[in-house]
Amino acid sequence: MKEIRALAFDVFGTVVDWRASIIREGESLGRRKGLSVNWAAFADAWRAGYQPSMERVRRGEIPWTNLDGLHRALLEELLEKFGIEGLDEAEKDHLNKVWHRLAPWPDVPEGLARLRERYVLATLSNGNVSLLVEMAKRASLPWDLILSAELVRRYKPDPEVYLMAPRLLDLEPQEVMMVAAHPDDLRAAAEVGLATALVRRPLEFGPGRSFRIPESGFDLVAGDFVELAQRLLGREATAGPRRRGAPRPPSPG
Structure with missing residues:
Protein backbone atom coordinates (compact mmCIF):
# COMPACT_ATOMS: atom_id res chain seq x y z
CA MET A 1 0.00 0.00 0.00
CA ARG A 101 -27.58 10.37 19.59
CA LEU A 102 -26.25 6.92 18.70
CA ALA A 103 -23.63 5.53 21.07
CA PRO A 104 -20.25 4.33 19.82
CA TRP A 105 -19.05 0.75 20.13
CA PRO A 106 -16.93 0.26 23.28
CA ASP A 107 -13.60 0.07 21.40
CA VAL A 108 -14.15 3.30 19.47
CA PRO A 109 -12.85 5.96 21.93
CA GLU A 110 -9.51 4.23 22.51
CA GLY A 111 -9.09 3.22 18.90
CA LEU A 112 -9.78 6.68 17.49
CA ALA A 113 -7.54 8.36 20.08
CA ARG A 114 -4.64 6.15 19.04
CA LEU A 115 -5.28 6.54 15.33
CA ARG A 116 -5.54 10.32 15.60
CA GLU A 117 -1.94 10.51 16.80
CA ARG A 118 -0.84 9.52 13.31
CA TYR A 119 -3.68 10.10 10.86
CA VAL A 120 -6.27 12.66 9.85
CA LEU A 121 -9.65 11.24 10.86
CA ALA A 122 -12.84 12.03 8.94
CA THR A 123 -16.34 10.73 8.67
CA LEU A 124 -17.43 9.63 5.20
CA SER A 125 -21.08 8.95 5.81
CA ASN A 126 -24.49 9.23 4.23
CA GLY A 127 -25.56 11.03 7.41
CA ASN A 128 -26.18 14.75 7.03
CA VAL A 129 -23.74 17.27 8.49
CA SER A 130 -25.89 18.38 11.44
CA LEU A 131 -26.49 14.74 12.41
CA LEU A 132 -22.79 13.88 12.32
CA VAL A 133 -21.74 17.02 14.19
CA GLU A 134 -24.27 16.51 16.99
CA MET A 135 -23.33 12.83 17.25
CA ALA A 136 -19.64 13.74 17.51
CA LYS A 137 -20.27 16.33 20.22
CA ARG A 138 -22.42 13.98 22.31
CA ALA A 139 -20.17 10.95 21.96
CA SER A 140 -16.82 12.83 22.05
CA LEU A 141 -15.77 11.45 18.68
CA PRO A 142 -12.48 13.20 17.79
CA TRP A 143 -12.99 13.80 14.08
CA ASP A 144 -10.65 16.23 12.36
CA LEU A 145 -13.39 16.98 9.85
CA ILE A 146 -16.93 15.96 8.99
CA LEU A 147 -17.45 14.71 5.44
CA SER A 148 -21.02 13.94 4.50
CA ALA A 149 -22.75 12.80 1.34
CA GLU A 150 -24.87 15.91 1.81
CA LEU A 151 -21.91 18.04 0.69
CA VAL A 152 -22.08 16.60 -2.84
CA ARG A 153 -25.80 15.74 -2.79
CA ARG A 154 -25.11 12.15 -3.66
CA TYR A 155 -25.39 9.02 -1.58
CA LYS A 156 -22.83 6.25 -1.33
CA PRO A 157 -21.92 4.26 -3.34
CA ASP A 158 -21.74 7.17 -5.78
CA PRO A 159 -18.02 7.62 -6.64
CA GLU A 160 -18.25 11.37 -6.01
CA VAL A 161 -18.85 10.76 -2.31
CA TYR A 162 -15.67 8.71 -1.90
CA LEU A 163 -13.52 11.01 -4.02
CA MET A 164 -14.60 13.98 -1.89
CA ALA A 165 -12.18 12.86 0.84
CA PRO A 166 -8.89 12.92 -1.12
CA ARG A 167 -10.02 15.98 -3.07
CA LEU A 168 -10.72 18.10 0.01
CA LEU A 169 -7.64 16.83 1.84
CA ASP A 170 -5.35 17.40 -1.17
CA LEU A 171 -4.30 13.78 -1.17
CA GLU A 172 -4.19 11.02 -3.73
CA PRO A 173 -6.99 8.44 -3.39
CA GLN A 174 -4.46 5.78 -2.37
CA GLU A 175 -3.42 7.93 0.61
CA VAL A 176 -6.94 7.72 2.08
CA MET A 177 -8.18 4.52 3.71
CA MET A 178 -11.91 3.86 3.91
CA VAL A 179 -12.84 2.10 7.16
CA ALA A 180 -16.16 0.27 7.27
CA ALA A 181 -17.94 -2.81 8.55
CA HIS A 182 -19.72 -3.28 5.22
CA PRO A 183 -17.95 -4.95 2.27
CA ASP A 184 -20.08 -3.21 -0.38
CA ASP A 185 -19.06 0.19 0.97
CA LEU A 186 -15.39 -0.80 0.83
CA ARG A 187 -15.62 -2.26 -2.67
CA ALA A 188 -17.12 0.99 -3.96
CA ALA A 189 -14.32 2.97 -2.28
CA ALA A 190 -11.69 0.64 -3.76
CA GLU A 191 -13.11 1.12 -7.25
CA VAL A 192 -12.09 4.80 -7.14
CA GLY A 193 -8.67 4.06 -5.68
CA LEU A 194 -9.06 4.33 -1.90
CA ALA A 195 -7.34 1.85 0.38
CA THR A 196 -9.75 -0.24 2.47
CA ALA A 197 -10.01 -1.64 5.99
CA LEU A 198 -12.79 -3.97 7.07
CA VAL A 199 -13.70 -3.80 10.78
CA ARG A 200 -15.85 -6.67 12.02
CA ARG A 201 -19.09 -5.72 13.78
CA PRO A 202 -20.81 -9.08 14.35
CA LEU A 203 -23.41 -7.57 16.71
CA GLU A 204 -24.58 -4.80 14.38
CA PHE A 205 -27.90 -6.54 13.79
CA GLY A 206 -28.16 -7.98 17.29
CA PRO A 207 -26.94 -11.12 19.05
CA GLY A 208 -27.51 -14.34 17.16
CA ARG A 209 -27.99 -12.50 13.86
CA SER A 210 -24.44 -12.04 12.67
CA PHE A 211 -23.85 -12.65 8.99
CA ARG A 212 -20.87 -14.31 7.37
CA ILE A 213 -19.18 -11.65 5.30
CA PRO A 214 -16.26 -12.01 2.92
CA GLU A 215 -12.96 -10.81 4.36
CA SER A 216 -10.75 -11.07 1.29
CA GLY A 217 -10.02 -8.27 -1.12
CA PHE A 218 -9.36 -5.58 1.52
CA ASP A 219 -6.04 -4.05 2.51
CA LEU A 220 -6.62 -4.70 6.21
CA VAL A 221 -9.12 -6.66 8.32
CA ALA A 222 -9.47 -5.93 12.05
CA GLY A 223 -11.70 -7.09 14.87
CA ASP A 224 -12.23 -3.56 16.21
CA PHE A 225 -10.72 -0.07 16.18
CA VAL A 226 -8.05 -0.91 18.74
CA GLU A 227 -6.78 -3.75 16.57
CA LEU A 228 -7.00 -1.47 13.53
CA ALA A 229 -4.75 1.04 15.32
CA GLN A 230 -2.30 -1.69 16.26
CA ARG A 231 -2.17 -2.98 12.71
CA LEU A 232 -1.78 0.42 11.08
CA LEU A 233 0.63 1.94 13.57
CA GLY A 234 2.67 -1.26 13.63
CA ARG A 235 2.88 -1.25 9.84
CA GLU A 236 4.04 2.38 9.83
CA ALA A 237 6.70 1.60 12.45
CA THR A 238 7.93 -1.34 10.40
CA ALA A 239 8.02 0.73 7.22
CA GLY A 240 10.02 3.47 8.95
CA PRO A 241 9.40 7.22 8.95
CA ARG A 242 8.81 9.04 5.70
CA ARG A 243 11.63 11.39 4.79
CA ARG A 244 10.66 14.96 5.52
CA GLY A 245 10.37 16.94 2.36
CA ALA A 246 10.28 13.85 0.18
CA PRO A 247 8.50 14.78 -3.05
CA ARG A 248 5.05 13.38 -3.63
CA PRO A 249 3.96 12.30 -7.08
CA PRO A 250 1.52 14.69 -8.73
CA SER A 251 -2.14 14.25 -7.97
CA PRO A 252 -4.33 12.96 -10.79
CA GLY A 253 -6.10 15.70 -12.71
Missing part, protein backbone atom coordinates in the same frame (compact mmCIF):
# COMPACT_ATOMS: atom_id res chain seq x y z
CA LYS A 2 0.97 3.61 -0.49
CA GLU A 3 1.52 5.51 2.74
CA ILE A 4 -1.85 6.22 4.36
CA ARG A 5 -2.32 9.83 5.42
CA ALA A 6 -6.02 9.91 6.34
CA LEU A 7 -8.75 7.53 7.45
CA ALA A 8 -12.35 8.02 6.31
CA PHE A 9 -14.96 6.21 8.39
CA ASP A 10 -18.36 4.87 7.60
CA VAL A 11 -20.43 5.72 10.70
CA PHE A 12 -23.68 3.76 11.11
CA GLY A 13 -22.79 0.26 12.25
CA THR A 14 -19.04 0.87 11.95
CA VAL A 15 -18.52 3.61 14.55
CA VAL A 16 -21.87 3.59 16.36
CA ASP A 17 -24.25 0.88 17.50
CA TRP A 18 -27.46 2.14 15.92
CA ARG A 19 -29.60 -0.84 16.93
CA ALA A 20 -28.93 -0.90 20.68
CA SER A 21 -29.16 2.89 20.84
CA ILE A 22 -32.59 3.00 19.19
CA ILE A 23 -33.89 0.15 21.34
CA ARG A 24 -32.74 1.97 24.49
CA GLU A 25 -34.43 5.23 23.56
CA GLY A 26 -37.56 3.44 22.36
CA GLU A 27 -37.91 1.60 25.64
CA SER A 28 -37.51 4.86 27.54
CA LEU A 29 -40.18 6.49 25.37
CA GLY A 30 -42.44 3.48 25.85
CA ARG A 31 -42.21 3.75 29.64
CA ARG A 32 -43.02 7.47 29.57
CA LYS A 33 -45.93 7.14 27.15
CA GLY A 34 -47.30 3.76 28.19
CA LEU A 35 -46.50 2.15 24.82
CA SER A 36 -46.18 -1.58 24.25
CA VAL A 37 -43.83 -1.90 21.28
CA ASN A 38 -41.25 -4.42 20.11
CA TRP A 39 -38.48 -1.85 19.91
CA ALA A 40 -35.94 -4.28 18.47
CA ALA A 41 -38.27 -4.95 15.53
CA PHE A 42 -38.91 -1.20 15.27
CA ALA A 43 -35.18 -0.45 15.06
CA ASP A 44 -34.64 -3.17 12.47
CA ALA A 45 -37.53 -1.93 10.34
CA TRP A 46 -36.26 1.65 10.48
CA ARG A 47 -32.81 0.59 9.36
CA ALA A 48 -34.26 -1.67 6.67
CA GLY A 49 -35.82 1.37 5.02
CA TYR A 50 -32.45 3.15 4.79
CA GLN A 51 -31.19 1.84 1.45
CA PRO A 52 -34.58 1.83 -0.34
CA SER A 53 -35.11 5.47 0.65
CA MET A 54 -31.72 6.53 -0.70
CA GLU A 55 -32.32 4.52 -3.85
CA ARG A 56 -35.41 6.61 -4.56
CA VAL A 57 -33.20 9.70 -4.43
CA ARG A 58 -30.58 8.08 -6.66
CA ARG A 59 -33.21 7.19 -9.26
CA GLY A 60 -34.64 10.70 -9.20
CA GLU A 61 -38.04 9.55 -7.92
CA ILE A 62 -37.82 12.18 -5.19
CA PRO A 63 -35.64 15.32 -5.05
CA TRP A 64 -32.49 15.43 -2.97
CA THR A 65 -33.45 14.83 0.65
CA ASN A 66 -30.94 14.55 3.47
CA LEU A 67 -30.92 11.59 5.82
CA ASP A 68 -32.89 13.34 8.55
CA GLY A 69 -35.66 13.90 6.00
CA LEU A 70 -35.57 10.31 4.80
CA HIS A 71 -35.63 9.01 8.37
CA ARG A 72 -38.60 11.21 9.21
CA ALA A 73 -40.63 9.92 6.27
CA LEU A 74 -39.84 6.36 7.33
CA LEU A 75 -40.75 7.17 10.92
CA GLU A 76 -44.25 8.29 9.92
CA GLU A 77 -44.80 4.92 8.24
CA LEU A 78 -43.43 3.01 11.22
CA LEU A 79 -45.58 4.84 13.75
CA GLU A 80 -48.63 3.63 11.86
CA LYS A 81 -47.27 0.13 11.28
CA PHE A 82 -46.41 -0.40 14.97
CA GLY A 83 -49.57 1.29 16.24
CA ILE A 84 -47.72 4.05 18.06
CA GLU A 85 -50.11 6.88 18.87
CA GLY A 86 -50.16 9.97 21.06
CA LEU A 87 -46.88 11.57 19.98
CA ASP A 88 -46.97 15.27 19.20
CA GLU A 89 -44.72 16.83 16.56
CA ALA A 90 -42.00 17.72 19.06
CA GLU A 91 -41.91 14.15 20.33
CA LYS A 92 -41.73 12.81 16.76
CA ASP A 93 -38.89 15.18 15.96
CA HIS A 94 -37.03 14.10 19.09
CA LEU A 95 -37.50 10.44 18.25
CA ASN A 96 -36.35 11.02 14.68
CA LYS A 97 -33.16 12.60 15.99
CA VAL A 98 -32.26 9.45 17.91
CA TRP A 99 -29.95 8.96 14.92
CA HIS A 100 -28.01 12.01 16.18
Whole structure:
Protein backbone atom coordinates (compact mmCIF):
# COMPACT_ATOMS: atom_id res chain seq x y z
CA MET A 1 0.00 0.00 0.00
CA LYS A 2 0.97 3.61 -0.49
CA GLU A 3 1.52 5.51 2.74
CA ILE A 4 -1.85 6.22 4.36
CA ARG A 5 -2.32 9.83 5.42
CA ALA A 6 -6.02 9.91 6.34
CA LEU A 7 -8.75 7.53 7.45
CA ALA A 8 -12.35 8.02 6.31
CA PHE A 9 -14.96 6.21 8.39
CA ASP A 10 -18.36 4.87 7.60
CA VAL A 11 -20.43 5.72 10.70
CA PHE A 12 -23.68 3.76 11.11
CA GLY A 13 -22.79 0.26 12.25
CA THR A 14 -19.04 0.87 11.95
CA VAL A 15 -18.52 3.61 14.55
CA VAL A 16 -21.87 3.59 16.36
CA ASP A 17 -24.25 0.88 17.50
CA TRP A 18 -27.46 2.14 15.92
CA ARG A 19 -29.60 -0.84 16.93
CA ALA A 20 -28.93 -0.90 20.68
CA SER A 21 -29.16 2.89 20.84
CA ILE A 22 -32.59 3.00 19.19
CA ILE A 23 -33.89 0.15 21.34
CA ARG A 24 -32.74 1.97 24.49
CA GLU A 25 -34.43 5.23 23.56
CA GLY A 26 -37.56 3.44 22.36
CA GLU A 27 -37.91 1.60 25.64
CA SER A 28 -37.51 4.86 27.54
CA LEU A 29 -40.18 6.49 25.37
CA GLY A 30 -42.44 3.48 25.85
CA ARG A 31 -42.21 3.75 29.64
CA ARG A 32 -43.02 7.47 29.57
CA LYS A 33 -45.93 7.14 27.15
CA GLY A 34 -47.30 3.76 28.19
CA LEU A 35 -46.50 2.15 24.82
CA SER A 36 -46.18 -1.58 24.25
CA VAL A 37 -43.83 -1.90 21.28
CA ASN A 38 -41.25 -4.42 20.11
CA TRP A 39 -38.48 -1.85 19.91
CA ALA A 40 -35.94 -4.28 18.47
CA ALA A 41 -38.27 -4.95 15.53
CA PHE A 42 -38.91 -1.20 15.27
CA ALA A 43 -35.18 -0.45 15.06
CA ASP A 44 -34.64 -3.17 12.47
CA ALA A 45 -37.53 -1.93 10.34
CA TRP A 46 -36.26 1.65 10.48
CA ARG A 47 -32.81 0.59 9.36
CA ALA A 48 -34.26 -1.67 6.67
CA GLY A 49 -35.82 1.37 5.02
CA TYR A 50 -32.45 3.15 4.79
CA GLN A 51 -31.19 1.84 1.45
CA PRO A 52 -34.58 1.83 -0.34
CA SER A 53 -35.11 5.47 0.65
CA MET A 54 -31.72 6.53 -0.70
CA GLU A 55 -32.32 4.52 -3.85
CA ARG A 56 -35.41 6.61 -4.56
CA VAL A 57 -33.20 9.70 -4.43
CA ARG A 58 -30.58 8.08 -6.66
CA ARG A 59 -33.21 7.19 -9.26
CA GLY A 60 -34.64 10.70 -9.20
CA GLU A 61 -38.04 9.55 -7.92
CA ILE A 62 -37.82 12.18 -5.19
CA PRO A 63 -35.64 15.32 -5.05
CA TRP A 64 -32.49 15.43 -2.97
CA THR A 65 -33.45 14.83 0.65
CA ASN A 66 -30.94 14.55 3.47
CA LEU A 67 -30.92 11.59 5.82
CA ASP A 68 -32.89 13.34 8.55
CA GLY A 69 -35.66 13.90 6.00
CA LEU A 70 -35.57 10.31 4.80
CA HIS A 71 -35.63 9.01 8.37
CA ARG A 72 -38.60 11.21 9.21
CA ALA A 73 -40.63 9.92 6.27
CA LEU A 74 -39.84 6.36 7.33
CA LEU A 75 -40.75 7.17 10.92
CA GLU A 76 -44.25 8.29 9.92
CA GLU A 77 -44.80 4.92 8.24
CA LEU A 78 -43.43 3.01 11.22
CA LEU A 79 -45.58 4.84 13.75
CA GLU A 80 -48.63 3.63 11.86
CA LYS A 81 -47.27 0.13 11.28
CA PHE A 82 -46.41 -0.40 14.97
CA GLY A 83 -49.57 1.29 16.24
CA ILE A 84 -47.72 4.05 18.06
CA GLU A 85 -50.11 6.88 18.87
CA GLY A 86 -50.16 9.97 21.06
CA LEU A 87 -46.88 11.57 19.98
CA ASP A 88 -46.97 15.27 19.20
CA GLU A 89 -44.72 16.83 16.56
CA ALA A 90 -42.00 17.72 19.06
CA GLU A 91 -41.91 14.15 20.33
CA LYS A 92 -41.73 12.81 16.76
CA ASP A 93 -38.89 15.18 15.96
CA HIS A 94 -37.03 14.10 19.09
CA LEU A 95 -37.50 10.44 18.25
CA ASN A 96 -36.35 11.02 14.68
CA LYS A 97 -33.16 12.60 15.99
CA VAL A 98 -32.26 9.45 17.91
CA TRP A 99 -29.95 8.96 14.92
CA HIS A 100 -28.01 12.01 16.18
CA ARG A 101 -27.58 10.37 19.59
CA LEU A 102 -26.25 6.92 18.70
CA ALA A 103 -23.63 5.53 21.07
CA PRO A 104 -20.25 4.33 19.82
CA TRP A 105 -19.05 0.75 20.13
CA PRO A 106 -16.93 0.26 23.28
CA ASP A 107 -13.60 0.07 21.40
CA VAL A 108 -14.15 3.30 19.47
CA PRO A 109 -12.85 5.96 21.93
CA GLU A 110 -9.51 4.23 22.51
CA GLY A 111 -9.09 3.22 18.90
CA LEU A 112 -9.78 6.68 17.49
CA ALA A 113 -7.54 8.36 20.08
CA ARG A 114 -4.64 6.15 19.04
CA LEU A 115 -5.28 6.54 15.33
CA ARG A 116 -5.54 10.32 15.60
CA GLU A 117 -1.94 10.51 16.80
CA ARG A 118 -0.84 9.52 13.31
CA TYR A 119 -3.68 10.10 10.86
CA VAL A 120 -6.27 12.66 9.85
CA LEU A 121 -9.65 11.24 10.86
CA ALA A 122 -12.84 12.03 8.94
CA THR A 123 -16.34 10.73 8.67
CA LEU A 124 -17.43 9.63 5.20
CA SER A 125 -21.08 8.95 5.81
CA ASN A 126 -24.49 9.23 4.23
CA GLY A 127 -25.56 11.03 7.41
CA ASN A 128 -26.18 14.75 7.03
CA VAL A 129 -23.74 17.27 8.49
CA SER A 130 -25.89 18.38 11.44
CA LEU A 131 -26.49 14.74 12.41
CA LEU A 132 -22.79 13.88 12.32
CA VAL A 133 -21.74 17.02 14.19
CA GLU A 134 -24.27 16.51 16.99
CA MET A 135 -23.33 12.83 17.25
CA ALA A 136 -19.64 13.74 17.51
CA LYS A 137 -20.27 16.33 20.22
CA ARG A 138 -22.42 13.98 22.31
CA ALA A 139 -20.17 10.95 21.96
CA SER A 140 -16.82 12.83 22.05
CA LEU A 141 -15.77 11.45 18.68
CA PRO A 142 -12.48 13.20 17.79
CA TRP A 143 -12.99 13.80 14.08
CA ASP A 144 -10.65 16.23 12.36
CA LEU A 145 -13.39 16.98 9.85
CA ILE A 146 -16.93 15.96 8.99
CA LEU A 147 -17.45 14.71 5.44
CA SER A 148 -21.02 13.94 4.50
CA ALA A 149 -22.75 12.80 1.34
CA GLU A 150 -24.87 15.91 1.81
CA LEU A 151 -21.91 18.04 0.69
CA VAL A 152 -22.08 16.60 -2.84
CA ARG A 153 -25.80 15.74 -2.79
CA ARG A 154 -25.11 12.15 -3.66
CA TYR A 155 -25.39 9.02 -1.58
CA LYS A 156 -22.83 6.25 -1.33
CA PRO A 157 -21.92 4.26 -3.34
CA ASP A 158 -21.74 7.17 -5.78
CA PRO A 159 -18.02 7.62 -6.64
CA GLU A 160 -18.25 11.37 -6.01
CA VAL A 161 -18.85 10.76 -2.31
CA TYR A 162 -15.67 8.71 -1.90
CA LEU A 163 -13.52 11.01 -4.02
CA MET A 164 -14.60 13.98 -1.89
CA ALA A 165 -12.18 12.86 0.84
CA PRO A 166 -8.89 12.92 -1.12
CA ARG A 167 -10.02 15.98 -3.07
CA LEU A 168 -10.72 18.10 0.01
CA LEU A 169 -7.64 16.83 1.84
CA ASP A 170 -5.35 17.40 -1.17
CA LEU A 171 -4.30 13.78 -1.17
CA GLU A 172 -4.19 11.02 -3.73
CA PRO A 173 -6.99 8.44 -3.39
CA GLN A 174 -4.46 5.78 -2.37
CA GLU A 175 -3.42 7.93 0.61
CA VAL A 176 -6.94 7.72 2.08
CA MET A 177 -8.18 4.52 3.71
CA MET A 178 -11.91 3.86 3.91
CA VAL A 179 -12.84 2.10 7.16
CA ALA A 180 -16.16 0.27 7.27
CA ALA A 181 -17.94 -2.81 8.55
CA HIS A 182 -19.72 -3.28 5.22
CA PRO A 183 -17.95 -4.95 2.27
CA ASP A 184 -20.08 -3.21 -0.38
CA ASP A 185 -19.06 0.19 0.97
CA LEU A 186 -15.39 -0.80 0.83
CA ARG A 187 -15.62 -2.26 -2.67
CA ALA A 188 -17.12 0.99 -3.96
CA ALA A 189 -14.32 2.97 -2.28
CA ALA A 190 -11.69 0.64 -3.76
CA GLU A 191 -13.11 1.12 -7.25
CA VAL A 192 -12.09 4.80 -7.14
CA GLY A 193 -8.67 4.06 -5.68
CA LEU A 194 -9.06 4.33 -1.90
CA ALA A 195 -7.34 1.85 0.38
CA THR A 196 -9.75 -0.24 2.47
CA ALA A 197 -10.01 -1.64 5.99
CA LEU A 198 -12.79 -3.97 7.07
CA VAL A 199 -13.70 -3.80 10.78
CA ARG A 200 -15.85 -6.67 12.02
CA ARG A 201 -19.09 -5.72 13.78
CA PRO A 202 -20.81 -9.08 14.35
CA LEU A 203 -23.41 -7.57 16.71
CA GLU A 204 -24.58 -4.80 14.38
CA PHE A 205 -27.90 -6.54 13.79
CA GLY A 206 -28.16 -7.98 17.29
CA PRO A 207 -26.94 -11.12 19.05
CA GLY A 208 -27.51 -14.34 17.16
CA ARG A 209 -27.99 -12.50 13.86
CA SER A 210 -24.44 -12.04 12.67
CA PHE A 211 -23.85 -12.65 8.99
CA ARG A 212 -20.87 -14.31 7.37
CA ILE A 213 -19.18 -11.65 5.30
CA PRO A 214 -16.26 -12.01 2.92
CA GLU A 215 -12.96 -10.81 4.36
CA SER A 216 -10.75 -11.07 1.29
CA GLY A 217 -10.02 -8.27 -1.12
CA PHE A 218 -9.36 -5.58 1.52
CA ASP A 219 -6.04 -4.05 2.51
CA LEU A 220 -6.62 -4.70 6.21
CA VAL A 221 -9.12 -6.66 8.32
CA ALA A 222 -9.47 -5.93 12.05
CA GLY A 223 -11.70 -7.09 14.87
CA ASP A 224 -12.23 -3.56 16.21
CA PHE A 225 -10.72 -0.07 16.18
CA VAL A 226 -8.05 -0.91 18.74
CA GLU A 227 -6.78 -3.75 16.57
CA LEU A 228 -7.00 -1.47 13.53
CA ALA A 229 -4.75 1.04 15.32
CA GLN A 230 -2.30 -1.69 16.26
CA ARG A 231 -2.17 -2.98 12.71
CA LEU A 232 -1.78 0.42 11.08
CA LEU A 233 0.63 1.94 13.57
CA GLY A 234 2.67 -1.26 13.63
CA ARG A 235 2.88 -1.25 9.84
CA GLU A 236 4.04 2.38 9.83
CA ALA A 237 6.70 1.60 12.45
CA THR A 238 7.93 -1.34 10.40
CA ALA A 239 8.02 0.73 7.22
CA GLY A 240 10.02 3.47 8.95
CA PRO A 241 9.40 7.22 8.95
CA ARG A 242 8.81 9.04 5.70
CA ARG A 243 11.63 11.39 4.79
CA ARG A 244 10.66 14.96 5.52
CA GLY A 245 10.37 16.94 2.36
CA ALA A 246 10.28 13.85 0.18
CA PRO A 247 8.50 14.78 -3.05
CA ARG A 248 5.05 13.38 -3.63
CA PRO A 249 3.96 12.30 -7.08
CA PRO A 250 1.52 14.69 -8.73
CA SER A 251 -2.14 14.25 -7.97
CA PRO A 252 -4.33 12.96 -10.79
CA GLY A 253 -6.10 15.70 -12.71
